[in-house]
Amino acid sequence: MVMTPKKRVMAAILGGRVDRVPATAVCQTATHDQMEAVGAHWPEAHLNAEKMAKLAGAAYSLTGLETARVPFDQAVEAEALGGRMEIKGEIPAIVEHLRDFSELRIPENFLELGRVPVVLDAVERLSEDLGEELPVMAGIIGPFSVATQIFDPSDMLKWTLTRQRESSEVVSALVDPLIDYANELTRRGADVIVVEDMFSSQLGSKVFRAVAMEPLKRLVDGIKNVVVIHMCGNITKMVSDVIEVGADGLSIAKETDLSVAVRSARGKTAVIGNIDPVSDLMFKGGSAVEAAVRAAIEGGVDLVAPGCSLAPGTSIENIKQLVSQTQRYGKRAGTVAPVAVDFRKIFVKYGMAKAAPTAYERLLPDDPELAEIARAVVRGDSSAVEAAVSSALTRLDPLKIIAEGLTSGMNIVSKMWEDGVYFLPEVVNAADAMQVGIALCEKKMGRASVKKGRIITHVAEGDIHDIGKNIVSALLRANGYEVIDLGRDVPVEKVVEETKKHKPLLVMGTALMTTTMTAFPRLIERLKQEGLEVTLACGGGAVNQEYVETFDHSVFGDKALDAVKIAELALKGLSWREIRERIHK
Numbered sequence: 001m002v003m004t005p006k007k008r009v010m011a012a013i014l015g016g017r018v019d020r021v022p023a024t025a026v027c028q029t030a031t032h033d034q035m036e037a038v039g040a041h042w043p044e045a046h047l048n049a050e051k052m053a054k055l056a057g058a059a060y061s062l063t064g065l066e067t068a069r070v071p072f073d074q075a076v077e078a079e080a081l082g083g084r085m086e087i088k089g090e091i092p093a094i095v096e097h098l099r100d101f102s103e104l105r106i107p108e109n110f111l112e113l114g115r116v117p118v119v120l121d122a123v124e125r126l127s128e129d130l131g132e133e134l135p136v137m138a139g140i141i142g143p144f145s146v147a148t149q150i151f152d153p154s155d156m157l158k159w160t161l162t163r164q165r166e167s168s169e170v171v172s173a174l175v176d177p178l179i180d181y182a183n184e185l186t187r188r189g190a191d192v193i194v195v196e197d198m199f200s201s202q203l204g205s206k207v208f209r210a211v212a213m214e215p216l217k218r219l220v221d222g223i224k225n226v227v228v229i230h231m232c233g234n235i236t237k238m239v240s241d242v243i244e245v246g247a248d249g250l251s252i253a254k255e256t257d258l259s260v261a262v263r264s265a266r267g268k269t270a271v272i273g274n275i276d277p278v279s280d281l282m283f284k285g286g287s288a289v290e291a292a293v294r295a296a297i298e299g300g301v302d303l304v305a306p307g308c309s310l311a312p313g314t315s316i317e318n319i320k321q322l323v324s325q326t327q328r329y330g331k332r333a334g335t336v337a338p339v340a341v342d343f344r345k346i347f348v349k350y351g352m353a354k355a356a357p358t359a360y361e362r363l364l365p366d367d368p369e370l371a372e373i374a375r376a377v378v379r380g381d382s383s384a385v386e387a388a389v390s391s392a393l394t395r396l397d398p399l400k401i402i403a404e405g406l407t408s409g410m411n412i413v414s415k416m417w418e419d420g421v422y423f424l425p426e427v428v429n430a431a432d433a434m435q436v437g438i439a440l441c442e443k444k445m446g447r448a449s450v451k452k453g454r455i456i457t458h459v460a461e462g463d464i465h466d467i468g469k470n471i472v473s474a475l476l477r478a479n480g481y482e483v484i485d486l487g488r489d490v491p492v493e494k495v496v497e498e499t500k501k502h503k504p505l506l507v508m509g510t511a512l513m514t515t516t517m518t519a520f521p522r523l524i525e526r527l528k529q530e531g532l533e534v535t536l537a538c539g540g541g542a543v544n545q546e547y548v549e550t551f552d553h554s555v556f557g558d559k560a561l562d563a564v565k566i567a568e569l570a571l572k573g574l575s576w577r578e579i580r581e582r583i584h585k
Contacts, residue, residue, distance in 0.1 A: 002019060003018065003019050004132075004133055005022070005060070005066035005067075005133060005134050005135065006066075006131075006132070006133060006134050006135045006191065008020070008022045008066065009022045009024050009066050009067070009135045009192075009303065010135055010191060010192075010226065012270060012302050012303050013192065013226055013228065013248050013249045013270045013272075013302070013303065014226065014248060014270070015270065019331075020326075020327060020330035020331045021297055021301070021302070021303065021304055021326055021329075021330030021331075022066050022303045022304070022326070022330075023064065023065060023066055023303075023304050023305070023322055023323040023326035023327065023330070024065060024066045024067045024135075024272070024303050024304070024305045025059065025065050025067050025069060025305050025306055025310065026067070026069065026137060026139075026192075026194045026228050026230055026249075026251045026272060026305055027069075027139070027194070027196065027230055027251070027305075027306065027308055027309040027310070028069075028072050028073070028139075028309035028310055029056065029059040029065060029067065029069050029072075029309075029310055030042070030045070030055050030056070030058075030059070030072050030310070030312065031310055031311075031312050031313070031314045031315075031316070031319070032312050032313060033062075033314075033315060033316045034055060034058040034059065034062055034063075034316065035055060035058075037058060037062055037316075038054055038055060038057075038058045038061075038062075039054075040052075040054040040055040040058070042072065042090040042091070042312075043087040043090055043091075043092070045072065046071065046072060046073060046087065046091075046092050046115070046118075047115065047118060048118070049117075049118045049119075049121035049122040049125060050122075050125065052070050052071065052072070052118065052119070052122040053068075053070070053122040053123075053125035053126045053129070055072070056068045056069055056070045056072075056122065056126060057126065057129065057130055057134075059319075060130070060133075060134055062316055063316055063319035063320050063323060064319075064320060064323035064324075065319060065322075065323060066134065066135070067134065067135060067137050068126045068130050068134045068135070068136050068137065069136075069137040069138075069139065069194070070119055070122045070123060070126065070137075070138060070139070071115070071118075071119050071122070071139060072091075073091050073092045073093075074139075074141055074145075074149075074196060074198070075092040075093055075094050075149065076092075076114065076115050076116060076119055076140075076141070077116075077140065077141045077146045077149075077177075077178065077181070078094045078141070078146055078149035078150050079092070079094065079113075079114040079115060080107070080110055080113040080114035080115075080116050080177075081104075081106070081107070081110070081113075081146065081150055081174070081177070082098060082103075082104070082105065082150060083096065083097060083098070083149055083150050084096035085114070088461065088462030088463070088464075088489055088516075089461060089462035089515065089516065089519075090312070090462070090515055091462055091513065091515045091516070092115075093462065093463070093464045093489065094149045094150070094464060095464060095489065097149075097150060097151050097152045098150055098151050099151075099152075100151075101151075101159075101163075101166050101167075101169075101170050104150065104170060104173065106173060106174070106176070106177060107177075110177040110180065110181065111180060111181060111184055116181065119138070119185070120184060120185060120188050121188075123136060123138050123185050123188045123189055123190050124188040124189055126189065127188065127189020127190070128189070131189055131191070135191040135192055136189055136190050136191050136192070137190065137191065137192045137193075137194050137228075138182075138185040138186075138190035138192070138193055138194065139193075139194045139195075139196055140178055140181055140182055140185070140193060140194070140195055140196070141178075141195070141196050141197070141198075142178075142195050142196060142197030142200060142212075142216055142219065142229070143171045143172070143174040143175050143178060143212070143215040143216060143219060144171050144197060144199055144200045144203075144211065144212035144215065144216070145196065145197050145198050145199040145200060146174050146178070147167075147170055147171050147174060148199040153199070153464075153465065153466065153467055154428055154466065154467055154470055156199075157199075157202070157203075157424050157425045157428050157467065158425065158428050158429055158432070160203065160207050160210075160211045160425045161207070161380070161425050161426070161429055162429070164207075164210055164211060167211050168210065168211045168214075168215075171211060171212060171215045172214070172215045172218070174215070175215050175218050175219050175222070178219055179218075179219060179222035179223060182219075182222075182223040182225065183222075183223065183224055183225070185225075186223070186224055186225040190225065191225070191226065192225065192226045192227070192228055192249075193223050193225050193226070193227050193228070194227075194228045194229075194230055194251070195216070195219065195220070195227060195228070195229045195230070195247070196230045197212070197216060197229060197230070197231060198230075198231070198232040200212045200216070200231065201231040201232050201233045201234075201235050201238075202233065202423055202424040202425075202467075203238075203423055203424070203425060204237070204238065204422075204423035204425075204426075205237060205238040205241050207423065207425055208238055208241055209241060213241060213244070213245065216229075216245050217244075217245045217246060220245055220246050220247050221246065226248050226249075227247045227248050227249070228247060228248060228249035228250070228251055228270075228272065229242060229245060229247040229249070229250055229251065230250075230251035230308075231250070231251070231252060231253070231256075232253055232308060232541065233253055233255055233256075233541065234253070234255035234256055234257075234420070235252065235253075235256050236256050236257040236260050236261075236420075237420055239252075239256065239260055239261050239264045239265075240264050243264055243265055243268050243269055246269075247269060248269060248270065249269055249270040249271075249272050249302075249303070250265060250269050250270070250271055250272065251272040251273055251305065251307075252271065252272070252273040252274050252307060253273065253274060253307035253308055254273070254274050254275070254276040254307045255307075256273075256274065258271075258273070258274055258295075258296070258299040258300065258301070259299060259300075261273075262299060262300035262301070270302040270303060271300065271301050271302050271303075272301065272302065272303040272305050273296065273301055273304075273305055273306075273307045274296055274301065274305075274307040275289070275292045275293065275296060275304065275305065275306050275307055275322060276292065276306075276307060277306040277307060277308050277309065277310050277311055277314070277514065278311055278514060278542065278543075278544050278546075278547065279544050279546055280292045281306060281310065281311070281314050281318050281319065281322065282311040282313055282314045282315075282318070282514075282547075283544075283546045283547065283550075284546070285315070285317065285318040285321060286318075286321065289318060289321040289322055289325060290321070290325045293322060293325040293326050293329060294325065294329050297326070297329045297330060298329075304322065304326040304330070306322075308514075309513075309514060309515075310514070311514035311515070311517075311542070312514065312515055313514075313518070360378075360412055360415070360416060360421075363408070363411070363412050363415065364408065364412070365404050365405060365408050367396075367404070369388070369391065369392045369395065369396065369405070370392070370396070370400075370401065370404050370405040370408070371405075372388045373385065373388045373389055373392060373401065373405035373406060373409060373437065374405055374406070374408045374409035374412060375409065376388050376409070376433065377405075377406055377409025377410055377412075377413065377430050377433050377434050377437070378409050378412050378413055378416070378430060379430075379433075380426055380428075380429030380430040380432070380433050381433060382429075382432060382433040382436045384433075385406075385433045385434070385436050385437045386436055386437070386440065388405075388437075389401060389405070389406075389436075389437040389440045389441065390440060392405065393440065393441070393444050398441035398442070398444045398445050399441070399445075401437070401441050402437070402438055402441050402478075402480075403480070405437070406434050406437045406438060406441075406478060407434075407478040407479055407480075409430070409434065410430060410431065410434050410474065410475060410478040411475075411478070411561070413426070413427055413430040413431075414427075414471075414475060414559075414560050414561050415561075417471075417560065418559050418560070418561065424467055424471075427471055428467065428470065428471070431470065431471060431474035434474060434477075434478055435474070435477070438477065438478075451480060451481055451482035452479075452480045452481050452567075452571055453481055453482070453504075453505035453506075453567070453570070453571050454481070454482045454483075454484060454502055454503070454504045454505055455476055455481050455482070455483055455484070455504055455505055455506045455507075455508060455567060456483075456484045456486060456495065456498055456499060456502060456504045456506070456507045456508065457469055457472060457473045457476070457483055457484070457485050457486065457508045457509070457510075458485075458486035458487065458488075458490040458494075458495055458507075458508070458509050458510075459487065459488035459489060459490060459509070459510050459511070460489075460490070460509055460510065460511040460516045460517060460519040460520065460540075461489060461490060461491050461492055461516065461519040462489060462513070462515065462516040462519065463488065463489060463510075463511050463512055463513050463516035463519075464488045464489050465488070465510075465512035465513070465540075465541075466487065466488040466510075468510045468512070468539065468540050468541075468560070469485070469488070469508075469509075469510045469540075471560050472508060472510065472539070472557075472560055472563040473485050475560055475561065475563060475564055476508075476563060476564065476567060479564050479567070481505075481567055484498060484502050484504065486498060492519055492522050492523045492526055493526070495507065495509075495523055496523070496526045496527060496530055496532070499527060499530075499532050499534060500530065500532065504534060505534075505567065505570050505571060506534065506535055506536075506537055506566065506567055506570050507523075507527075507534055507535070507536045507537070508536070508537040508538075508539075508557075508563060508566075509523070509536060509537070509538055509539075509540075510538070510539050510540035510543075511538070511540045511541075511542045511543055512540050512541045512542055513541075513542050514542045516542065517538075517540070517542045517543050517547065520536060520538050520543075520548075520551070520554065521550070521551040523536060524536055524551050524552065524553050524554060527553070528553070533553075534553070535553060535554070535555055535566075535570060535575075535576040535579060536553060536554045536555070536576075537554070537555045537556075537557050537562075537563065537566045538554055538555070538556055538557070539556065539557040539558070539560075539562070539563070543556065544556065545558070545584055545585065549580075549584070552576070553576050554576065555576055555579045555580055555583055555584075556583070556584060557583070558585075562583060565582075565583065566579055566583060569582055569583070
């Protein structure tokens with residue numbers, strides 16, 4: 001018997017029998033093609049319940065995705081809790097944050113504030129119009145990720161280490177209004193509550209368990225509905241922690257090892273994913289989508305879905321391909337491939353076994369004083385950095401301390417981050433500690449150290465996620481470059497203006513959101529119009545090599561340390577084409 005999409009999706013999430021694997025989406029589903037087809041566009045569809053519901057329904061009517069999912073952004077809860085929201089380009093974003101935990105107030109009328117009533121109304125409309133046929137999915141943001149929007153994201157990540165007890169208490173305080181919201185969404189007709197916890201994936205297991213896990217579990221336990229948790233990025237090392245929270249489904253991105261997720265989830269939760277929404281769905285399509293869907297099904301997913309929000313530029317045809325290939329391969333039994341473990345990267349961190357105790361010690365400087373400075377940076381201990389640098393300045397040249405002590409420490413931190421040993425809280429604290437040391441050295445010299453070259457860094461217009469940019473800026477400073485940091489949500493015209501003013505060696509930009517990465521080709525066009533010959537290095541969660549290669553004068557950096565490599569090549573006078581040849585894979 002052929003099941004309705006609603007019965008198929010619900011049965012798959014809850015571990016029941018299905019006629020085939022569903023093709024669904026638990027994150028943002030709207031695209032520009034859908035908007036044109038049904039006459040419901042952003043930003044109006046973020047603000048108007050009728051248009052929101054109309055656009056959400058288009059995902060099924062136009063592409064076949066088995067879902068009707070709202071909202072289309074991640075700022076609803078933080079806005080209602082006091083964050084100032086602006087629509088940047090097409091997407092609502094929190095642009096003004098509370099400065100300290102003491103400023104947080106939980107309103108009694110949360111369900112009446114901001115755009116919460118709009119989403120509630122849209123869910124009710126979807127349930128009335130499509131609820132017999134389709135699963136109505138309502139997205140809410142997890143408590144830690146809400147906190148990371150209410151407060152400055154970089155501060156919140158640092159506080160998970162430096163103010164851990166307070167951080168946990170504040171995150172816990174956000175749970176009750178989120179439970180109320182989820183249960184009101186359920187009352188209005190939502191069949192599934194999707195808890196997006198995009199920032200928790202950056203914590204690592206130890207900090208996640210200390211700050212975010214218990215509030216998330218309490219939220220899941222308090223929701224009187226089917227619950228799916230979505231985690232961005234690579235959560236391979238914390239999959240078991242997330243599964244322990246107790247949700248009915250776990251949505252994962254392409255970066256997470258599928259075999260680990262499937263084995264860990266067996267008998268506990270449904271695995272949803274893990275099609276790359278940018279590389280496979282937006283750019284490649286065709287055989288790439290077929291291969292990705294087949295690999296996901298044979299790898300053991302219970303529901304095929306994009307591993308994150310759909311990029312607005314994704315074609316209807318490519319989404320249809322995901323659906324048709326899921327229908328084609330979805331009746332076949334999946335197999336779980338054995339996990340490949342690189343035991344050289346297993347390290348004592350967050351309770352993992354120790355196999356290579358000296359892996360990072362070998363990267364320390366030979367000089368004992370410089371090694372102590374580097375260790376203090378690695379620990380993110382600003383006081384220890386201050387003491388070690390002050391002592392070393394009685395014997396060593398300040399430039400040597402910067403180059404061989406502070407920079408060495410930060411480079412080790414970057415390596416540990418890329419190896420999955422350190423996570424963003426540790427990296428942010430290490431960068432701050434390094435800056436304490438650099439300031440002491442420059443004070444000793446009576447001037448700033450001579451810089452190799454000037455680089456402009458910024459976060460794309462409409463995007464407020466600046467943690468990656470901050471890390472890149474810190475690494476560039478550590479390696480001797482003058483950084484003009486323009487901040488987050490920087491208009492294209494502002495970047496052009498600052499490029500004229502400073503004549504940089506490079507411009508670097510990051511974008512976490514698929515909805516904001518389109519600022520980069522627009523920036524290139526404006527720079528060319530102004531006659532400014534400068535290479536743009538692009539990175540961030542939304543950006544990949546295929547995308548960057550669609551416009552000229554640009555280079556893709558996959559990892560933070562690539563920023564330093566690109567800068568060194570630019571310093572040697574290489575053109576953007578030559579840098580691409582060296583950096584791109």
